[in-house]
Amino acid sequence: MTVRWGLIGASTIAKQFMIDAIRAQSDGEIAAVMSSNPERATAYARENSIPLAVSTLDGLLEGGIDAVYISTTNELHLEQALAAIKAGKHVLCEKPLALTSADARQMIAAANAAGVVLGTNHHLRSAGAHRAMRDAIVAGRIGKPIAARVFHSVYLPENLQGWRITRPEAGGGVVLDITVHDADTLRFVLGDDPVEISCFTQSAGMAGAGLEDGAMCVWRFKTGVIAQSHEGFTTKFADTGFEVHGSEGSLIARNVMTQRPVGSVLLRTAAGEEDIQFDREDLYTRSLRQFHAAIRGEGQPSATGEDGVWSLSAAEAALQSSKSGQAVAIDPKLGSAN
Incomplete structure (x- = not known):
């Protein structure tokens, strides 16, 4: 059909x-x-x-x-x-x-x-790089995960700026645009859920109307993993990346927080360094294939509605933390804070 x-x-x-x-x-x-x-x-x-x-x-x-x-x-x-x-x-x-x-x-x-x-x-959970990182963690190649870092501060092209930096009522700002993606990618790669977040936001010259164009977050996950993420619209020369550090090794990915199937993943352990190979399939093509399968009754979309609630609850908590100056609990059932 x-x-x-x-x-x-x-x-x-x-x-x-x-x-x-x-x-x-x-x-x-x-x-x-x-x-x-x-x-x-x-x-x-x-x-x-x-x-x-x-x-x-x-x-x-x-x-x-x-x-x-x-x-x-x-x-x-x-x-x-x-x-x-x-x-x-x-x-x-x-x-x-x-x-x-x-x-x-x-x-x-x-x-x-x-x-x-x-x-x-x-879309990022459909990237071959992130799937390879998740598989390596599940296989125990870095031992017990301890900490993670996400670098996702970029420069927002002029043709995409518009409402994202001028209209709070439309849901503008970097947290609802990028922090939600980092929340989902961290959950997917780590196989773990965030329970608390502390967030600082800034307006570095691009956003107006009280919106933020940069954010720095510290996350705590159910298993005890701690993570750092940096989101931004204003860094013209920054690379993106994702690192997961474990008791027996580290995964170091570069240029992977992107819509394109690019970048690299390095595994570093006591045995040395190994380039992790991964497929380069288009992220959206993979996602659509899984969505069509779900329509046929074969499994779920790559990111479900529940996944969307998780990432949005994390973003709500981040925004509340930035305003209150305090760590805020993340609970997708109750909203942003307890």
């Missing part, structure tokens, strides 16, 4: 990554795109060979589609996802799922009641 997709949002990320990933599936096609701007919808459809362009959500949901990909601004995710779920459509939604974890849990409840698949587009 062909899965007919509707794009909610004529976005850059869909154009750069998601359209090709859907079309890479033997059972996937893009049937329609929606933008609230009719001219943009029409131009986007023409540029990307999409048969139908609409300017209303109802028009998209009535267009004979089976699933939607939501990549609009963050404050629109909840209403659009709930409407799609009510119409019986499967939903793959960009992170964060919503502006609050309570709203995200509402999305999960609606999807469960409707019997449709809900996934969060946390």
